[in-house]
Amino acid sequence: MNALLLTAVFGVIMMLSSFLLTSKTAIRGLAVSGMVIVLAANVLEMMGIVFFKIDTKDMIAFDRFSLLFNSIVFISTLVYFLLSARDMEKVGINYGEYFALIFFVLCGVTLSSSFHSLLILFLGIEIISIPLYILTGSDKRNLKSNEASLKYFLLGAFSTGLMLMGIALIYGATGTFSTNGITTSPTSALVIAGMLLLMFSMAFKVSAAPFHFWTPDVYDGAPTVFTSFMATIVKVAAFIAFMRLFNDEFGSLQSRWQLLIALITAITLFIGNITAVFQQSVKRMLAYSSISQAGFMMMAIFAMNADAREGLLLYSAAYCLATIGIFAVLMKLKDYSFDGFNAFAKQQPLLAATTTIFLLSLAGIPLTAGFLSKFWMIKAVAGTGKYLWLVIFAVLMAVVSVYYYFRVIQAMYFKEGDGQTIEASLPFKWTLVLLAGIIVLLGVFPNWIIYWLYF
């Protein structure tokens, strides 16, 4: 509850700051300190200190899982602000509003990670989506940004319509919105239809195939700063909502949806990885890589056991931090193609080294957080004892993913080129080094996160 109210309050404060504060440094400082306060409040709530006690009529349930996830999201956002806040200045003149919208998105993330009622799920997903439509189109003169925004908006609103229909059908069958699980038996057609509609719309929000087609265009067209935010924090938040929904509400119907989710997982892994191989632009490659990572995260939805819950938290931390780091480096470049990375290691050895660590983590090489999170996912699926072909397929696809991540590393270290001159400030470099350090440490001591889930 702390974080929920504070993010909303800081959203309003940032909105007002856009005309109260004139200096961009002041706005940035306010946003970063707001983020620190939100994070601190959330950590305090994990320790049992709740500032606001509000009776939500059991519509919102802040349990350890959602609180821990919120902390991961807030840490990632803090890192994102530290690394990329300066790049937001280039997008347009409305600097304060960008932060305001991001805080509103975080408010939606808090709602959708802790809902205990389908109403809150709907509100959370919408509070995430609507600011994102604006952020995607924030580069107003750029046609690509306009197109991405319109496309994202039309498809996002469409999937919201599907979700609402699903909610309405489930309400018709059960007579309640709270996600206490389907208890009516035998299961009526209304419940099955509603479950499928909800599954499709959530698969759309997490960009799982075959509902992924908007992702590359939107991620490519949006300003790179906001792509970084959308591809990481928003995506894992949608996954948490997906997991909560299918754990709480449809847990009793697991035998009915498991095959479908397994198929979606396999298709997502296949399309994401195979298409990413053929991309020429690193930004677009990262968009497809986000689809393939979504495939791995779908495995948690499939398995839905204790390992899956631990793994999804670990995965969201590993994926968010590594991708935010890569995007932060990418933003400094002018040429987003693979050739743009040529001879990068000679120009900026420190940045190249950290980027390598991020890419290794995404590819799932041991000693990084990415490896352990993939391992946790596979362990979770193997733990169910069903559909073991999914495990083999996922491992194969992880091998494919190594190819396109290593293309960047190869370009950085082994290709000749003139190299782009980029300016990176000293704090920026040290933040990246810290981030790489966190990823490696999480790869060795994953219990740092998982401990918080149970202690």
Add this chain to the structure above:
Amino acid sequence: MPINYYIFLSIALFVIGIVGVLTRRNAIIIFMCIELMLNAVNLMLVAFSKMHHLAKGATDATAGIDGQLFVFFIMVVAAAEVSVGLAIIVMMYRNIHSVDVNFLNRLKH
């Protein structure tokens, strides 16, 4: 009237909306079709709310009221979505002087 009629009507409206979204090329009309989908959901929620109220209203006076409240939230969120969407469409129109979604293929490679 039996609940089936309401379900059929709102499913029909919903499917008209879906077909419109998938086949039309004008952004404004797609947008109107999405609104139609949302309103079909509203109709269905109100019908179900009444149904649950009739079924359990004798013991619980507020039974089924949450369905009607959900409708308010859908309306407000839809209004917020409309204003953002129309702003996006106006922005698009100022740049390319068209609202045809067939123009949206520059991002494809």
Add this chain to the structure above:
Amino acid sequence: MGASSLIVLMIAAVAFSGIAILISKFVLKATTNKQKGEPYECGIPTKGPSWVQFNVGYYLFALIFLIFDVELIFLFPWAVVVKQVGWLALVEIVVFFFILFMGFLYAHKKGALKWM
């Protein structure tokens, strides 16, 4: 009030409009000119095409109006329970309007309400 009154109303409505048309047909002398064939527009005839682009300010006003108009829908459920809940309901609605006012303040300060 049953189905019979509805039928009476329908007959009355059809009869009313039908009689009006018939009377005008008999009383007036029929003339035709070019303006009669045009779509109805009030006021003087337009100069140039009427499909012009409106000032974008209209859209801005309409969108802001839309948001604030629809937000007030929450007053309906509030009004139903305000007597039961008591003074707490008053506090809540003040908070609600305060948040709306913040949005309004933002729109005002950004010059969205100024006619350009």
